[in-house]
Amino acid sequence: MSEDTRFETLAVHAGRRVDSHTGAVAPGIALSSVYSPDAGSDYNYSRVDNPNRRRLEACLAQLEGGTACACFASGVAAASAVLHALAPGDRVLVTEDVYYGNRLLLTRELARWGLEVVFVDTTDITAVKAACTPRTRLIWAETPSNPMLRISDIAALAQLAHSRDMRLAVDNTFATPVLQRPLASDADLVVHSATKYFGGHSDVLGGAVIARDDDKFFHRVRSHQITCGAVPSPFDCWLLHRSIATLPLRVRAQCANAHAVAEHLARHPAVAEVRYPGLPQHPQHALAMRQMRAGGAVVSFRPHGGRGAAEAAVAAARLFTRATSLGSVESLIERRATAEGPDSATPPDLIRLSIGVEHAEDLIADLDYALGEGTRFWRDSMSRPADPNARPRMAGPGSE
Ligand SMILES: *Cc1c(COP(=O)(O)O)cnc(C)c1O
Numbered sequence: 001m002s003e004d005t006r007f008e009t010l011a012v013h014a015g016r017r018v019d020s021h022t023g024a025v026a027p028g029i030a031l032s033s034v035y036s037p038d039a040g041s042d043y044n045y046s047r048v049d050n051p052n053r054r055r056l057e058a059c060l061a062q063l064e065g066g067t068a069c070a071c072f073a074s075g076v077a078a079a080s081a082v083l084h085a086l087a088p089g090d091r092v093l094v095t096e097d098v099y100y101g102n103r104l105l106l107t108r109e110l111a112r113w114g115l116e117v118v119f120v121d122t123t124d125i126t127a128v129k130a131a132c133t134p135r136t137r138l139i140w141a142e143t144p145s146n147p148m149l150r151i152s153d154i155a156a157l158a159q160l161a162h163s164r165d166m167r168l169a170v171d172n173t174f175a176t177p178v179l180q181r182p183l184a185s186d187a188d189l190v191v192h193s194a195t196k197y198f199g200g201h202s203d204v205l206g207g208a209v210i211a212r213d214d215d216k217f218f219h220r221v222r223s224h225q226i227t228c229g230a231v232p233s234p235f236d237c238w239l240l241h242r243s244i245a246t247l248p249l250r251v252r253a254q255c256a257n258a259h260a261v262a263e264h265l266a267r268h269p270a271v272a273e274v275r276y277p278g279l280p281q282h283p284q285h286a287l288a289m290r291q292m293r294a295g296g297a298v299v300s301f302r303p304h305g306g307r308g309a310a311e312a313a314v315a316a317a318r319l320f321t322r323a324t325s326l327g328s329v330e331s332l333i334e335r336r337a338t339a340e341g342p343d344s345a346t347p348p349d350l351i352r353l354s355i356g357v358e359h360a361e362d363l364i365a366d367l368d369y370a371l372g373e374g375t376r377f378w379r380d381s382m383s384r385p386a387d388p389n390a391r392p393r394m395a396g397p398g399s400e
Contacts, residue, residue, distance in 0.1 A: 001062070007178065012245045015059030027055060029238045048226050052237035057208075059241060060198075063177045064190050066210040068218050070225045071237065075173065075193025076101050077230035078207030080109075082138075082169055082191060084228075085220035088114025091136040095122040095152060097145045099171065099193075100340045122152040123284065125160060132164055141187075142171040144288070147300050147336040147352045149174075149275045151284040154291060158186035167217065173197070173327075178251040179292045183212045189221075194240050196327030197297075200250050204239045206232050250329065250357055254297035257363060258355040262299045264364045270309075270371040275300040298326055299353045300336070303371060307348040308382065310335045314351060316374030319358065319366035326354030331363055333370075 001013060018025055030051040035043035043049055053071055061069040072078040079102050086092065094106060096119045106117045120131045122141045139161050143152040154170055161168040169189040170182035176197045182190050192198065194206030211218035225231060232240070255278070262276035274281075277288035278295020288295060303309045314322055320333035332354040337346045355363065 007063070008248045010059075010062050011247050014062040015055035015057075015241060027052070027238065027241070029234050031234055046234070047229050047231055050234050050237075052234040052241070053232065056232075056237040056241045059244060060192075060208050061210055063244070063247075064172070064210040065177075065181055065183045066190065066212055068214040068222075069208055069210045070218075070222050071194070071232050071240075072207035072209070072225065073230045073232050073236070074205045075099075075191070075195055075207040076105050078191050078193070078209050079171075080105055080230070081221045081224040081228070082140075082189060082209055083110050083115060084113075084224050085217055086115060086137055089116070089135065090138070091116040091118060091133055092138045092140055093118050093120050093122070093128060093131050093136060094140040095142045095145050095150075095171075096120060097148045097150065097345065098140065098142050099146045099173070100344065102140075102142075102171070122157065123150050125153065125156050128157065129160060132160075132166070136164070136166055139166060139168045140171070141168065142174075143180075143291075144174045144277055144296055144298070146174060147298070147346055147350060149277055149282070149296070149298065149300055151277055151282075151288045151291065153287055154180075154182050154185040154187055158188075161188070162186070174296055174298060175292055176247065176251050178248050179255070179294055179296060183210070185291070186212075188212050188217070196325065197247060197251055197254075198240050198244055198327075200243045200247065200328055202325065202328040202330065204236050204243075206236055206240050251297065252294075253357045254355050255294040257357070257360045258297040258299050258353075259295060260360040261353065261355055261363055261367065262295070265299065265301050265367065268368075268371060270303050270305075271301055272304045273302045297355045299355060301351055301353070302347060302349045303351065305349075305379070305382070307335075308378070309375070310349040310351050312375040312378035313370045317366055317370040318374075319362055320353065320370070326352075328354065329357045331356040331358060 033046040057069040057071050111117050118131050121127045141152045158168045167188040170187045172190045173193045173196050190210045192208045194208050209221050259278050262279050265271045266274045276295050276299045314333050314335050317333050320331045323332045324334050324339040336350050336352040337344045337348045
């Protein structure tokens with residue numbers, strides 16, 4: 001495909017071609033774990049490489065505008081490979097409200113391995129600069145961040161990194177290359193949880209690292225993939241590759257829905273605060289619009305009434321499914337702190353929505369119900385003096 005092939009076309013065609021033996025238009029799934037040298041192919045053993053993974057890696061490298069890609073069994077396995085490409089004693093600066101699983105990976109595993117891990121506000125370049133030491137080798141930025149949806153300036157971080165012998169890795173899971181291409185802003189590496197928008201149907205786990213240059217650092221990532229072996233199965237690769245054909249369609253529809261939901265919540269009398277990069281009241285809206293093509297499909301908000309109100313609203317939703325994760329065709333709702341455990345820094349009343357491809361009006365109606373009629377009993381019970389006979393009902397009909 002030529003240099004200027006457009007994104008939608010790449011999503012359908014990158015890494016795919018009609019099978020020259022059979023004419024099959026859809027790729028097959030090569031389940032074989034071993035390959036015979038007698039056939040003259042350069043495959044040998046499936047952990048090292050296989051046709052489905054090679055196709056997926058070629059596709060993702062093109063979508064992010066990189067030169068190389070390594071796929072993993074999950075997003076945290078991809079992050080782990082990048083971090084292990086550093087050396088013990090190296091210092092890494094990490095976005096403060098980084099995805100909670102990556103926080104655990106850093107504090108529980110890599111700190112013990114000898115990495116010096118420092119959490120900084122990567123939205124503040126001065127703070128990042130102040131945290132740099134001669135041993136700092138990597139800035140790990142997640143933008144938008146999870147779940148606060150803070151925006152870090154990728155180009156500014158890349159410039160700082162390259163002025164001091166550091167690399168910049170960007171977790172692009174929330175934005176996807178449909179909305180944001182960090183390598184074009186000079187980041188060195190892009191990391192994904194493919195479980196989210198790439199998979200898009202809540203039925204496959206995966207991760208990927210895409211590199212701007214196929215350099216020594218990326219060779220260590222590749223070596224970690226092969227020798228540590230946290231690889232996706234051929235079927236996982238096939239599922240991901242199949243889903244990616246519709247990635248631009250899904251993400252665009254999800255963003256339009258999310259924007260409508262965020263605007264509605266911002267006007268809602270039961271809502272105290274909405275966080276969505278696509279709204280002008282987001283503190284980094286201007287940067288978000290420079291760096292991203294839309295605000296994304298995750299909306300965080302805090303209802304009036306604190307943690308109890310948030311719990312009641314989440315329980316009352318009927319169309320939104322109460323579950324963690326994001327990026328899929330169905331909309332999900334969670335009180336985020338419950339997913340993050342006791343040392344979570346997320347406000348206890350913060351609700352995170354992952355917006356799917358349903359009709360926006362149905363999603364809005366469900367949120368209206370969850371914040372109104374569905375939690376009326378809860379609010380009444382809060383505003384009345386305790387009545388020993390009252391049994392507050394939190395769930396509306398139809399919810400489990
Ligand atoms: C989910 C997620 C990850 C981890 O991915 P898994 O596939 O669950 O291992 C990493 N970063 C972000 C931003 C995520 O949302």
